[in-house]
Amino acid sequence: MGKVLTITSGKGGVGKTTTTANIGAALAGLGKKVVCIDADIGLRNLDLVLGLENRIVYDLVDVVEGRCRLRQAMIRDKRLPELYLIPAAQTRDKTAVSPSDMVEICDELRREFDWVLIDSPAGIERGFRNAIAPADEVVVVTNPEVSSVRDADRIIGLIEAEEKGPARLIINRLDPRMVRSGDMLSVEDVVELLAIELLGVIPEDESIVINTNRGMPVVLNPKSKAGQAFHNIARRLLGEKVPFMPIEEESGGLRKLLGRWLRGG
Amino acid sequence: MARSGIFEIKGIGDGLLVTVKSGAEWQAVHTALRNHFSERAAFFKGARVALDLGTMPLSAKELEALRADLERLGIELWAVEAESPKTVKAARALGLATRVPRPEPGKTKPRRAAQPLGEEAILVRGALRSGMRVEFAGHVVVLGNVHAGAEVVAGGNIIVWGRLRGLAHAGAWGNREAVVCALELSPTQLRIADVIAAPPAEQAAPQPEIASLKGNQVVAEPWDSSP
Incomplete structure (x- = not known):
């Protein structure tokens, strides 16, 4: 039986879709059979990041509404034969799918795949509830930045309330230089604020932008540091103990920043 | 009906x-x-x-x-x-409202506010995360941290065995004798009865503190275990 892993964040733009695409590609690269579901109905993106946009015929809403079989909506990746995508519908909205639809679809996929990855939409409404309903495990993505940490905290609370926890944390876009100068929250700060287990840290890396625009997950680029970090996350998901990559940090100005946030709201 | x-x-x-x-x-x-x-x-x-x-x-x-x-x-x-x-x-x-306005006049007063302040308390276990809110007519005891973005409202005292970083409102229905104490008192905002305070920007190393009203000001003092 496969596992259903939901990738969520609360705040938009922190890198959920990039994270989903890369963990999916990394797990597939490690020989696992993976399907990624884009649950962001109306604002689909995962197909672009995976470079599969032009091959979409059917989508998640077509499956739910019975216009096609689940199989027909799956797009197979050209580079990684064990990686599949079920795209979101672009012309509909979140209410086209219900949490119980998602549970049903994932129960079917679980039988055939090792991993079912769900790319959650931002927000705490219906789209989030759809994405979280079938989850066995949940990963929360945040940036080392106060507003996305605050939203991550809210989302972690909701995940606990839905009895889907404990969620694990991915800190995305960490810039060691800015941490050192005291202008960015460090890994320790974020983990202390959110009080959940850390699954991985993705350093700021311009190769992400380049690869994303080309529709190629950065894990496929062996020289990328971010790609390596995603690869390590995939291995941790499989239960391996992978040490965290060294990221320089700690500084004096940090306390000040943290203090400012705590009191500034 | x-x-x-x-x-x-x-x-x-x-x-x-x-x-x-x-x-x-x-x-x-x-x-x-x-x-x-x-x-x-x-x-x-x-x-x-x-x-x-x-x-x-x-x-x-x-x-x-x-x-x-x-x-x-x-x-x-x-x-x-x-x-x-x-x-x-x-x-x-789940994002649901927790107060329902009632139509009949005379019955519209919030039930809890009308209760006399007793010595009743509730115990909240675990962290209160952003967006969570606890409200109680008596005292509230939190065994865990109150994160920024969370709210605790009590008719009586608020005691946090952990870090208080969210909003705390003690004596919410007018009790000016109410206090707020925490192992680390760094709230976003502190209210006692009708007085609202934002803690100072600079703070020394965190220590257990107790906040109470002195006149019209919220004053936080280190917890002194000697009587």
């Missing part, structure tokens, strides 16, 4: 209010409500429903299941009123 053995439905200004009889068993209530509404589906379609659950403790999962059932019938569950902190927490986590 419709009656069944375990709940009662009446119209209020803003839709329907379902009051669940105390002592009822949730599974039975859930089933009875689903049946009641689905038998009259055409009539209730588009209705807004508020639930008064009394002291029944429910999880988010249980509330969510009912909400999904009602949603399928075209009925919106928008509010849950409860005395059980667990239920209130669950309702808030």
Whole structure:
């Protein structure tokens, strides 16, 4: 039986879709059979990041509404034969799918795949509830930045309330230089604020932008540091103990920043 | 007004209010409500429903299941009123309102506010995360951290065995004797009775502190264990 892993964040733009695409590609690269579901109905993106946009015929809403079989909506990746995508519908909205639809679809996929990855939409409404309903495990993505940490905290609370926890944390876009100068929250700060287990840290890396625009997950680029970090996350998901990559940090100005946030709201 | 053995439905200004009889068993209530509404589906379609659950403790999962059932019938569950902190927490986590305005004058006063302040307290275990809110007429004790973005409101005192970084309002219904104490007192904002304070920007190393009203000012002092 496969596992259903939901990738969520609360705040938009922190890198959920990039994270989903890369963990999916990394797990597939490690020989696992993976399907990624884009649950962001109306604002689909995962197909672009995976470079599969032009091959979409059917989508998640077509499956739910019975216009096609689940199989027909799956797009197979050209580079990684064990990686599949079920795209979101672009012309509909979140209410086209219900949490119980998602549970049903994932129960079917679980039988055939090792991993079912769900790319959650931002927000705490219906789209989030759809994405979280079938989850066995949940990963929360945040940036080392106060507003996305605050939203991550809210989302972690909701995940606990839905009895889907404990969620694990991915800190995305960490810039060691800015941490050192005291202008960015460090890994320790974020983990202390959110009080959940850390699954991985993705350093700021311009190769992400380049690869994303080309529709190629950065894990496929062996020289990328971010790609390596995603690869390590995939291995941790499989239960391996992978040490965290060294990221320089700690500084004096940090306390000040943290203090400012705590009191500034 | 419709009656069944375990709940009662009446119209209020803003839709329907379902009051669940105390002592009822949730599974039975859930089933009875689903049946009641689905038998009259055409009539209730588009209705807004508020639930008064009394002291029944429910999880988010249980509330969510009912909400999904009602949603399928075209009925919106928008509010849950409860005395059980667990239920209130669950309702808030699902984004439901937890106060229902009542139409009859004289009955509109919030029930809890009208209660005299006793020595009752509730214990909240685990972290209160951003977006969570605990409100109680007596004292509130939190065994865990109160994160920034969370709110604790008490008629009496607030005691946090952990870091207090969210908003705390002690003596919320006018008790100026109320205090707030925490192992680390770094709230976003602190309120005692009708006084609102934002803590100073600079703070020394965190230590257990107790905040109280001195005149019209909230003053925080280190916890002194000697009498």
